[in-house]
Amino acid sequence: xxxxxxxxxxxYVTGGSGEDFQAQISQINQETARSQADxxxxxxxxxxxxxxLSTVQDEEGNLLxxxxxxxxxxAQWQTAWQQAQQGNYDGVYDAQIEAQRMxxxxxxNSAEVEKKALREEAKLAAKKAxxxxxxxxxxxxxxxxxxxEELHGAALIERGLRIRQNRL
Numbered sequence: 001x002x003x004x005x006x007x008x009x010x011x012y013v014t015g016g017s018g019e020d021f022q023a024q025i026s027q028i029n030q031e032t033a034r035s036q037a038d039x040x041x042x043x044x045x046x047x048x049x050x051x052x053l054s055t056v057q058d059e060e061g062n063l064l065x066x067x068x069x070x071x072x073x074x075a076q077w078q079t080a081w082q083q084a085q086q087g088n089y090d091g092v093y094d095a096q097i098e099a100q101r102m103x104x105x106x107x108x109n110s111a112e113v114e115k116k117a118l119r120e121e122a123k124l125a126a127k128k129a130x131x132x133x134x135x136x137x138x139x140x141x142x143x144x145x146x147x148x149e150e151l152h153g154a155a156l157i158e159r160g161l162r163i164r165q166n167r168l
Contacts, residue, residue, distance in 0.1 A: 045081065048092055052077060055099045069102045 056065050056073065063070055076098060080091030151159055 048096075049077075052096060052099055055096065056103060065099070065102045065106050069106070073099050073102065
């Protein structure tokens with residue numbers, strides 16, 4: 001708007017021709033349109049990039065995907081945005097979908113690791129519970145002595161019970 005007023009004032013002061021004035025107004029309108037298009041383009045870029053970042057980051061800014069996947073999605077994003085400059089936004093949408101797939105895969109991997117850890121913890125707890133009750137006591141040696149090793153704990157008790165049973 002300021003440029004239009006300046007051109008109008010220059011036209012009035014210099015007494016230039018109407019054609020020059022129309023050319024200046026036309027140029028100002030083209031610059032304004034280009035500026036608005038650039039702002040719209042930048043706003044769209046920022047919006048799409050924010051959507052991508054919200055997919056691969058949590059609220060604190062921590063990555064939800066591996067560093068390797070982050071590198072891949074960055075390269076894919078750059079290529080997609082170059083295609084978007086020609087009006088083809090398919091690559092941008094594909095990058096969004098790929099990022100979500102990577103996040104889902106990372107969540108599945110994390111859940112699997114956690115599940116394995118819980119299984120191992122449960123196995124260890126079960127084994128300790130059995131040992132506390134004298135079953136599957138690994139530190140007492142074999143339950144039935146087949147060799148010359150000395151018996152301890154439950155194996156010694158079991159041998160004593162067998163000998164007593166045989167006497168009766």
